[in-house]
Amino acid sequence: MSSALPTCPECGSSNIVKNGKIHNGKQNHKCKDCSRQFVANPQNKVIDEQTKQLIDKLLLEKIPLAGIARVVEVSDVWLQRYVNHKYAQVERRVQVSTQKRGGLTIECDEAWSFVGNKGNKQWIWLAINRDTREIVGVHIGDRSRVGARALWASLPAVYRQCALCYSDFWEAYETVLPTKRHRAVGKDSGQTNHIERFNCTLRQRVSRLVRKTLSFSKKLENHIGAIWYFIHHYNASLHV
Template sequence: MTCPRCQSGRIVKNGFTHNHVQNYKCKSCSRQFVLDRKHPPITQATLDLIDKLLLERISLRGIVRVTGVSHRWFFDYLKKKYAEVPQKFEEFSKQEVEERTEKKGGFIVECDEVQTYVQKKQNRWWIWLALDRHTREIVGLHVNQRTEEGVKGLWDSLLTPFVDAECHTDGWKAYRGVVFGALHQVGGTQHMERFNLTLRQRMSRLVRRNLAFSKKLENLIAHLWLFAHHYNRNRRSS
């Protein structure tokens, strides 16, 4: 028997793990290890596969089954990944705003809400979304109730050029508190509606009548931001 780190043969027994498996310790480098590990080290290829599957219509437990990782390790990894997701979009540079205004005549945003629930169907939440009509990128995201507070949260998340842009909505009365006069256009949200369909097709959390619904609100929000950043990157590269 040799140490998996330094290949030394100075190995001694060092108690048992929480699973009652014999633990060993290397006297040369102090590395602790067990023989015949049930779960081998996670490779980079497996990590890359997990990151891809998180953006597809597959449940979290389905990812565990496909990749062969343990439940405990996977949900610890997911918690860390969610914590690293930025919950804001990257602002346009001054040059980008000027070029956009010159070439396409400015900014137009489409807004809509998608209903979902957390933990139980009675605990309903709405996903407030804003879409750039020209690039089809998501430029605003907020999760709240379908109230004025919800639409104000969406407006706080909007990229700066879209705050005073022409805005197309479904006419929900809450929008009147943030969009004024001729800037507010009722209708013309077909691109936003199409993205809503994409969202439900790509995120198992939002598929109706399934068991993959979100159990925690913070996880739903983090996963939405994860998908939104991925979607925008794909739009820019296409």
């Protein structure tokens, strides 16, 4: 004889149906009157620091949040809240090594991405120091002159003052980068190889940037936070 279903903790209704199982295998229920989902006799699980540190590492790999939740055995809801908070705390400014004036060369490029649907395009503008391989400029937005200006503004002052800048022929660069220090080149020139290679790395490590994926961002702030989170990790890894 099957056990009786619990009553809804929200409205007290007994009009309850089974609704799959949660991450730890416990039976999930749904109230047909108020749509509340719940488990009987829930127990609050304390997520220890070791698990959080593992999650921080997994966020740097091409693994969707649902996959991370399964691996570390936490709920999707808890993980989403944790990620929302973490990405909100990520600094939106590059952290790079100090450089002297003169002899600096950067490569600039922009990579396509989207949030929610492919009609909501978000372009990732990037600049890389050719010698140190550090990402020295970042902006996420549209592909207009506004985006190019924001990329330029994100560069540390020493790069704006004296760096030689290589980019593709996208017209927005011509209106922003200093004419005497700007070189527009084709991909076959090899002058933008480093930034193009980084774009590939970014797509392979941040799951929400893979072109054909179910892991795309649904929230712009998390999209931006995930990109900045990886860039900070990438720059820091260059100095280990």
